[in-house]
Amino acid sequence: MKHLPIGFIDSGYGGLTVVKQSLRQLPNESIIYVGDNARAPYGPRSLTEVKQYIWQLTNFLREKGIKMLVIACNTGTAAALDDLRQTLAIPVVGVIHSGCRAAIKQTKTGHIGVIGTQGTIDSGMYRDTLQEKSAKLNIQSVAAPEFVEIVEQNQIEDPAVHDIVQKRLAPFIGNDVDTLVLGCTHYPLMKQAIQDVVGSSVYLIDSGRETINEVSTLLDYFHLSRSAEEAAAAPPTQQFYTTGNPRLFARFAQKWLNDGSVYVHPLEIKGEYLVDNHTNR
Missing domain, CATH: 3.40.50.1860 (Rossmann fold)
Known part of the structure; x- marks a missing residue:
């Protein structure tokens, strides 16, 4: 075996x-x-x-x-x-579960962001899994379907990508989210663009x-x-x-x-x- x-x-x-x-x-x-x-x-x-x-x-x-x-x-x-x-x-x-465990271990503020496809976010599985492990967490979820399209079409280095990422991740800017779960295995391929937008103070969790x-x-x-x-x-x-x-x-x-x-x-x-x-x- x-x-x-x-x-x-x-x-x-x-x-x-x-x-x-x-x-x-x-x-x-x-x-x-x-x-x-x-x-x-x-x-x-x-x-x-x-x-x-x-x-x-x-x-x-x-x-x-x-x-x-x-x-x-x-x-x-x-x-x-x-x-x-x-x-x-x-x-x-x-x-999903592995990424949740890593996020809980990493966060200091208890405010965790999650980005994923529409299907993943709508399923509530990240939110439910995180809150099941710790009810005190503040979970903020945002669907980012465009990111998958960017990867699948091999457009990661397109200059327009920064503006797309910035617009989609705007809800995380200026609050106390200190940990962001990349809730789609496509997203680590865009890790640099995501990090540039949310800033170095936000830790990115690579679920893979x-x-x-x-x-x-x-x-x-x-x-x-x-x-x-x-x-x-x-x-x-x-x-x-x-x-x-x-x-x-x-x-x-x-x-x-x-x-x-x-x-x-x-x-x-x-x-x-x-x-x-x-x-x-």
């Missing part, structure tokens, strides 16, 4: 921020990633629809064989985490980084982690799939992961199934 890869799923590019942390913190582990770029973004969709998509991605990875599933998508976590945990026989990790800390703990707890010796005997592998354009995805992944060898397999959506028509590289 421990030789199997960790599975990662997301609506598009954003989950690569989680994968990047996995490659840094868990170098002995193999990974397999599916980005559902053809149906991104998930934020404006109903949670019922998103749950259906998450199950499609999950079933594809189950057929491939995985030892743990990481829902590297906040909207997907809000829509399907509980359902997946109740159904699957393997550990399932979302990105915090999630991999939890993944590492669970791998050890369930005796699923691979040792350096095992990795030397059977080197870890990385597999990437997308329902969108594989060339665009590969270009983005190569740059973000700083690995020019990244190859991306195309997936075709056929009814309730995802089909890999290119089983060989």
Whole structure:
């Protein structure tokens, strides 16, 4: 079982921020990633629809064989985490609870900001999780759907981005928010633009980084982690799939992961199934 890869799923590019942390913190582990770029973004969709998509991605990875599933998508976590945990026989990790724990640990004022897609914010999962852990917290949530579009369209370095970020994050300026949760895995790709707007006194919580800390703990707890010796005997592998354009995805992944060898397999959506028509590289 421990030789199997960790599975990662997301609506598009954003989950690569989680994968990047996995490659840094868990170098002995193999990974397999599916980005559902053809149906991104998930934020404006109903949670019922998103749950259906998450199950499609999950079933594809189950057929491939995985030892743990990481829902590297906040909207997907809000829509399907509980359902997946109740159904699957393997550990399932979302990105919301880890980010909440880190925010509570970090804040000094007790005033925490959360930004996410419309679906994530409307679900109330961040607010509920934070207040469940500490009723004294002051939670301020703002939907920032444009940020996902900016990342998916690879416009992060566009000069207009600063004005967009400044307008969207205006509610956080001038109050005592000292911790801001990046409640979408796309957002760390815009971390510099966000930090420039909110200022250096506000600590940004990268849910992807915090999630991999939890993944590492669970791998050890369930005796699923691979040792350096095992990795030397059977080197870890990385597999990437997308329902969108594989060339665009590969270009983005190569740059973000700083690995020019990244190859991306195309997936075709056929009814309730995802089909890999290119089983060989």
